[in-house]
Amino acid sequence: MAGVTFRDETATGRRFDEMSLPGLPDRVTVRDLIRLRVREEVARHNGRPSRHFRGLVRPEDAEVELNGYRLREPRPIDWERQADLAERAFRRNGFFLLVGDRQADDLDQVVELSADTEVVFIRVVQLVGG
Numbered sequence: 001m002a003g004v005t006f007r008d009e010t011a012t013g014r015r016f017d018e019m020s021l022p023g024l025p026d027r028v029t030v031r032d033l034i035r036l037r038v039r040e041e042v043a044r045h046n047g048r049p050s051r052h053f054r055g056l057v058r059p060e061d062a063e064v065e066l067n068g069y070r071l072r073e074p075r076p077i078d079w080e081r082q083a084d085l086a087e088r089a090f091r092r093n094g095f096f097l098l099v100g101d102r103q104a105d106d107l108d109q110v111v112e113l114s115a116d117t118e119v120v121f122i123r124v125v126q127l128v129g130g
Contacts, residue, residue, distance in 0.1 A: 002026050002113035006037045007120050008056070016067050017054060019044075024113055030097060031107040033119055034090060035083040042079035049074040056095070056121060057085045096122040 002024045008017040021040055028036075034056075041055045053059055054068040059077050062069035087107060089095060097104040098120040099111045 002117060003115050004033070004036075004113060004117050004119050006040075007118060009120055009122050011122055011124060026113055027110055028113060029107065030090075030099075030104040030109045030111060031087060033099070033104075033111070034086050034097070034107075037119070037121075038083040038086050039079045042077050042082055046076045046079075049076055053077065055082065057082060057089050094124055096124070098122065 001022070003020060003022040004024055005018060005020045007015060009015050019037075019040065021036065024036070038056055045053050045055070051071050051074050052065070052068050053062060053071060055077075058064060058069045059071065059082065062071050064070075090097065090107065098118075099113075100117060102111075104111060
């Protein structure tokens with residue numbers, strides 16, 4: 001079984017969030033990695049719902065804020081809906097994914113995991129008017 005550290009970075013390399021998940025299969029698709037990450041972050045939020053959500057993609061009806069999103073009121077989030085949004089964001093280049101030192105470019109790509117694999121999500125900042 002493999003262990004993965006999911007890390008979020010900006011395009012300039014600034015790290016701003018990290019979490020680890022042990023006990024993953026040695027081979028997994030990029031789609032499954034994204035969905036596992038989203039399921040875990042939503043489970044952590046739903047365990048203690050608040051107005052602030054630190055996740056890969058913005059939940060519906062949430063506003064962007066520094067290092068996360070502000071919900072109108074504390075509420076549970078649907079992890080499957082968030083995972084679908086994350087898949088769409090990946091396909092539209094809303095973020096890039098590095099597994100180890102290699103960029104993943106397809107949701108169905110199979111990647112090899114080891115005991116200490118780092119999976120880096122590099123978020124792309126949308127430019128106003130561009």
